[in-house]
Amino acid sequence: MRKTKLYNLLTTFVLIMAIIQAPLIYYYTSGLFAFIVLIPYLIMGLALTVWLLTILLKSKNSVKTRFQKIGVILTISIGSLTLFFGEDLIEKLDWHLRKKSREEIIQLIKEDKLRPNVSHNNIICTLDNWNLPPISNGGNEIAIFKMEDNKFTVEFYIDRGFLDHYSAFVYTNNKDKIQELEERMTWKKELHNNKKLEENWYRVSY
Numbered sequence: 001m002r003k004t005k006l007y008n009l010l011t012t013f014v015l016i017m018a019i020i021q022a023p024l025i026y027y028y029t030s031g032l033f034a035f036i037v038l039i040p041y042l043i044m045g046l047a048l049t050v051w052l053l054t055i056l057l058k059s060k061n062s063v064k065t066r067f068q069k070i071g072v073i074l075t076i077s078i079g080s081l082t083l084f085f086g087e088d089l090i091e092k093l094d095w096h097l098r099k100k101s102r103e104e105i106i107q108l109i110k111e112d113k114l115r116p117n118v119s120h121n122n123i124i125c126t127l128d129n130w131n132l133p134p135i136s137n138g139g140n141e142i143a144i145f146k147m148e149d150n151k152f153t154v155e156f157y158i159d160r161g162f163l164d165h166y167s168a169f170v171y172t173n174n175k176d177k178i179q180e181l182e183e184r185m186t187w188k189k190e191l192h193n194n195k196k197l198e199e200n201w202y203r204v205s206y
Contacts, residue, residue: 022086
């Protein structure tokens with residue numbers, strides 16, 4: 001009886017790990033920190049799942065429960081799918097479901113109510129709101145490049161990456177920047193996932 005309860009508890013635990021895996025990776029891992037968090041997380045999840053699967057295959061029927069069987073199957077299915085496709089899915093959902101929030105931020109910048117507020121960097125603005133989950137990953141900071149005549153570019157980070165390499169949702173009403181981004185859209189994909197989302201909005205890998 002104790003073993004059954006323990007196995008049920010661990011099955012619940014690994015199933016939750018599988019369900020939250022994609023949003024956890026997308027919103028809360030970035031750059032070098034991704035390896036520090038992600039590798040132990042995946043190793044622990046995989047080890048527990050393999051152990052539970054082994055128990056299901058070897059144990060007597062009296063120890064097994066229907067919940068354990070379904071839970072392990074769901075864990076393997078969800079975990080595998082989200083590991084390979086989860087980030088892309090969350091990114092698409094995040095863009096569509098939180099577009100209005102990003103537009104609110106753009107409007108606040110137009111009205112000069114939001115501006116860079118970090119002492120060591122004159123383009124970074126740390127957002128107090130829109131932080132659960134963060135609307136800009138890797139610290140809930142956006143980059144604001146403001147010019148004359150209320151022309152500006154705003155970057156909402158998707159992945160802060162390593163060194164100078166990162167990806168972002170980019171808004172701009174600057175014609176020169178639009179021309180630069182439109183040219184970038186013609187690049188071969190490879191490691192660069194660049195696309196125009198709609199007027200003034202782009203998804204860019206740098």
